[in-house]
Amino acid sequence: MSFGNIQEVSKRHSIGGSKWYKFHEGENTIRFLEQPVAVAKYYSKSQNETYYLDELGAPEEFNGTKKQIRFICWIWDKDENKAVLAELPYSIVKA
Numbered sequence: 518m519s520f521g522n523i524q525e526v527s528k529r530h531s532i533g534g535s536k537w538y539k540f541h542e543g544e545n546t547i548r549f550l551e552q553p554v555a556v557a558k559y560y561s562k563s564q565n566e567t568y569y570l571d572e573l574g575a576p577e578e579f580n581g582t583k584k585q586i587r588f589i590c591w592i593w594d595k596d597e598n599k600a601v602l603a604e605l606p607y608s609i610v611k612a
Contacts, residue, residue, distance in 0.1 A: 538592055538603040546595040547603075553588035553610050 538547070555572045559579045568579070572586055588605040 536602065538594060538601040548593040548595065550591040550593055550600060553590040553605060556587055556589050558585040558587045558604075559583075 556569045557572045559568045559570065559582050560566075561568065561579075561582070569587070569589065570579075586607065588607070588610045590603055590605070591600050592603045593599075594601050
């Protein structure tokens with residue numbers, strides 16, 4: 518399973534504003550709409566792009582590139598009253 522380039526997909530489908538949920542200081546009122554999925558986050562310096570791929574493997578072009586494990590899921594932002602894609606670190610998912 519590959520998520521590919523999230524920026525490209527968001528531009529192509531006119532997904533507006535912020536691409537990710539942004540946590541703010543104080544209370545964040547959210548509801549998980551699905552189980553978070555572990556993905557590997559890679560940054561390509563040569564293409565100046567971030568890629569999200571299956572956590573288990575990476576194409577050869579990313580060998581030697583630092584991999585970060587993140588968790589992706591849809592959440593409901595009760596303050597904005599809309600569904601937003603969230604990129605979460607392990608520390609939040611385990612809580």
